[in-house]
Amino acid sequence: MSYFIDVAFDSVHKYGEELCGDKVEIIRNDDCTIIVMADGLGSGVKANILATLTSKIAATMLSEGISIEETVDTIINTLPVCQLRNLAYATFTMIRIQYDGNIYVAEYDNPPYIMIRENRCLEIEKREIVLCGRKIKESNFKLEAGDVLTIVSDGAIHAGVGGVLNLGWQWENVAQYLVRVSAKKKCAKGISKELIDACMSLYAERPGDDTTVVSVKIKKPEQIDLLTGPPKDKGDDGYIVKEWMNGKGRKVVCGGTAANIVARELDREIKVSMDLIDPEVPPIAKIEGIDLVTEGVLTLSKALKIIKAYVDDFDESNIVYDLNAKDGASRLAKMLIEDCTRLNLWIGRAINPAHQNKDFPIDISRKLKIIDELVFVMENLGKNVQKKYT
Amino acid sequence: MIDISVCVGSACHLKGAYGVIQKLQSIVKERQLNNDVTIKACFCLGKCTEFVAVKVNETNIFSIAEEHVENFFDEQIVGRLDN
Numbered sequence: 279m280s281y282f283i284d285v286a287f288d289s290v291h292k293y294g295e296e297l298c299g300d301k302v303e304i305i306r307n308d309d310c311t312i313i314v315m316a317d318g319l320g321s322g323v324k325a326n327i328l329a330t331l332t333s334k335i336a337a338t339m340l341s342e343g344i345s346i347e348e349t350v351d352t353i354i355n356t357l358p359v360c361q362l363r364n365l366a367y368a369t370f371t372m373i374r375i376q377y378d379g380n381i382y383v384a385e386y387d388n389p390p391y392i393m394i395r396e397n398r399c400l401e402i403e404k405r406e407i408v409l410c411g412r413k414i415k416e417s418n419f420k421l422e423a424g425d426v427l428t429i430v431s432d433g434a435i436h437a438g439v440g441g442v443l444n445l446g447w448q449w450e451n452v453a454q455y456l457v458r459v460s461a462k463k464k465c466a467k468g469i470s471k472e473l474i475d476a477c478m479s480l481y482a483e484r485p486g487d488d489t490t491v492v493s494v495k496i497k498k499p500e501q502i503d504l505l506t507g508p509p510k511d512k513g514d515d516g517y518i519v520k521e522w523m524n525g526k527g528r529k530v531v532c533g534g535t536a537a538n539i540v541a542r543e544l545d546r547e548i549k550v551s552m553d554l555i556d557p558e559v560p561p562i563a564k565i566e567g568i569d570l571v572t573e574g575v576l577t578l579s580k581a582l583k584i585i586k587a588y589v590d591d592f593d594e595s596n597i598v599y600d601l602n603a604k605d606g607a608s609r610l611a612k613m614l615i616e617d618c619t620r621l622n623l624w625i626g627r628a629i630n631p632a633h634q635n636k637d638f639p640i641d642i643s644r645k646l647k648i649i650d651e652l653v654f655v656m657e658n659l660g661k662n663v664q665k666k667y668t
Numbered sequence: 669m670i671d672i673s674v675c676v677g678s679a680c681h682l683k684g685a686y687g688v689i690q691k692l693q694s695i696v697k698e699r700q701l702n703n704d705v706t707i708k709a710c711f712c713l714g715k716c717t718e719f720v721a722v723k724v725n726e727t728n729i730f731s732i733a734e735e736h737v738e739n740f741f742d743e744q745i746v747g748r749l750d751n
Contacts, residue, residue: 534675537711552708560677561676
């Protein structure tokens with residue numbers, strides 16, 4: 279069984295600072311995913327440099343298969359020494375997850391990670407080793423589908439200190455909160471975002487410390503086969519639809535003409551819904567056996583906007599998108615974010631008659647560009663994307 | 669029974685397919701033709717370069733702008749109703 283490692287993180291910086299002193303580095307290799315979160319001493323520029331160096335060195339060395347001893351040694355001898363405090367220091371948590379579920383974690387002075395399985399917080403046995411005079415906690419275990427592992431910087435544990443809460447939030451409370459959140463959120467991004475939002479509220483929107491949440495969710499692979507646009511050569515219609523139907527994933531068609539072709543080739547009825555839920559997004563249609571049928575370029579570009587806003591921690595435009603809305607773009611965005619670890623795209627290159635309308639704002643190159651952007655954000659979410667031009 | 673299918677593909681959507689649908693629905697309601705005319709939506713009819721594409725009874729495809737819906741209805745639909 280090869281798992282999909284869904285990783286997401288969110289950070290906020292200390293109120294008044296321009297840079298974050300926490301840094302997360304994620305590297306995806308063929309056999310494992312490396313995740314490092316470092317929290318630099320102090321805040322602002324200094325902390326940012328320490329954390330960036332630590333996370334970058336650690337992730338790069340670990341992903342090249344270098345031992346933890348050597349990695350820690352390199353970090354300690356590389357970090358610039360703070361003149362004020364006369365020490366070089368960044369706390370870190372390093373995680374290495376193999377796709378069979380085996381995980382190795384090394385923690386140095388960060389709050390302990392929170393491991394949730396079946397709505398319970400698991401206690402994992404840890405070994406203590408001393409490297410270069412620093413105590414590092416190591417642990418190894420095996421992950422299962424549905425597991426959620428979260429690491430937080432101390433900013434989350436202290437959320438609310440001096441304001442709403444006398445002692446801050448405390449690790450136990452964060453863990454309890456996470457148990458609740460992970461039960462209702464399907465993807466890592468949902469979890470990290472919810473927790474960081476809670477921290478922001480406790481800090482009354484003015485964080486007293488850099489705060490970072492990294493969430494890892496172990497998923498069974500889920501595929502989506504997305505067909506968009508008719509093939510360049512009409513003669514290929516039958517073959518392409520057949521090949522697309524043979525894919526293992528859930529079936530999505532984005533494009534009116536493509537939907538008509540699918541209905542024709544499968545000899546099934548296509549029924550276009552009359553409900554206009556969002557005036558910006560054309561309605562969806564139904565074809566038996568197909569999971570989602572939408573219009574093409576307008577829906578895709580709106581879905582792209584939604585995914586981007588969802589991924590972006592604090593979107594400047596301040597538009598709140600509801601992933602559970604029923605219009606085609608929201609449905610598509612929700613599927614792509616939550617139910618997809620691998621996206622197979624069939625991209626048709628036929629010139630749509632609509633593209634020749636001088637009043638129509640979107641031509642084929644614009645459409646291909648939107649798809650390229652979609653591929654980019656999906657890959658940023660850690661998903662595998664396969665493209666096939668037809 | 670007359671079926672009127674209005675294209676809601678990308679191009680027609682932008683050209684105001686919804687206005688056309690609403691207009692048609694209100695005409696049907698006004699003239700109490702609910703049992704004689706069905707308004708449906710459909711995807712691309714291949715007439716993307718003109719106005720909103722509207723198909724009548726699976727055969728004829730017309731291209732109409734929102735402001736001409738009433739005319740279209742009188743000229744193309746009313747005549748068929750009598751048959």
